[in-house]
C-alpha cells in the first residue's frame with residue numbers, strides 16, 4: 001500500500017535519516033516506533049508529501065509525487081500529533097471536513113456525507129459533544145475528533161501520529177481496537193506509537209526508528225525484545241507475561 005525506498009531527509013546539512021526503506025502492506029496495521037526526536041513525524045510528513053525527501057515513495061502503486069492533492073485526499077487520511085483551530089467550528093463540522101474529498105460538485109454535501117459523519121462520531125463516543133465548538137473541548141476530545149474526521153474520510157490508508165497520546169486508558173484501548181477493526185475491513189493503518197505494549201498487542205508489523213534511520217523492522221513481539229529496548233532507552237525495560245499477555249514493564 002505504501003512503499004518507501006532509500007528515503008533520505010535533512011532539515012539542515014546533516015541528514016536526519018537516510019537509507020529508509022519499508023513496505024506497509026495492504027490490510028495491515030503497521031506501527032512506527034522510536035524515541036523522541038528520532039524522526040517519526042518527519043518520516044510521516046515525507047510519506048504524505050508535506051516534506052520533500054530524496055528517494056522513492058509509492059502509495060497504492062502510484063509514485064507519490066505524481067498524485068494530485070485531490071487524489072491524495074481520497075487515498076490517505078492523516079491524523080496529526082496535535083492540532084488547534086483558530087475558528088470555533090463545531091465538532092460535527094470538523095468531522096464533516098473529512099468528507100470534503102467526496103463532496104460532489106454541484107451536489108455539495110450529500111446525505112451520505114452527513115451519515116458517515118454521524119457514524120464516525122458515534123463510533124468514537126463523540127455524539128454528545130457534536131454541537132460544541134472544537135475550540136472549547138479538551139485535548140483528548142480534540143484527538144478523538146481528528147480520528148473521527150479520518151474515519152469519515154474513508155480512505156484505504158490512514159496514517160496517525162501518536163493517536164492515543166492525549167487519551168485516557170479506556171480511550172487508548174478503544175482507539176487501538178478500532179484501528180484493528182479498520183484493518184480487518186481491508187484498509188491499511190500506519191501509526192506512530194511510543195508504548196511498546198500497544199505496538200506488540202495491536203500491530204502486525206513494526207518499523208523502529210533510531211538515530212539516522214531505521215534500526216529494525218518486522219514482527220513486533222520478536223523485534224521489540226529486551227536488547228533492542230535497551231539500545232533505545234538503556235537498562236530500564238523488562239519483558240514478562242501476565243495472563244498470557246506479553247508485557248514490557250519498567251525495571
Ligand SMILES: Nc1ncnc2c1ncn2[C@@H]1O[C@H](COP(=O)(O)OP(=O)(O)OP(=O)(O)O)[C@@H](O)[C@H]1O
Pocket residue numbers: 011016034035036037038039040041042043
Ligand atoms: N521544522 C523543523 N526544522 C528543523 N528541525 C526540525 C523541524 N521539525 C523537527 N525537527 C527536528 O527533527 C528531529 C525529528 O523530529 P520529529 O518530530 O520528526 O521526531 P519524532 O520522532 O516524531 O519525535 P516525537 O516522538 O518527540 O514526536 C528533531 O530533532 C526535531 O528537533
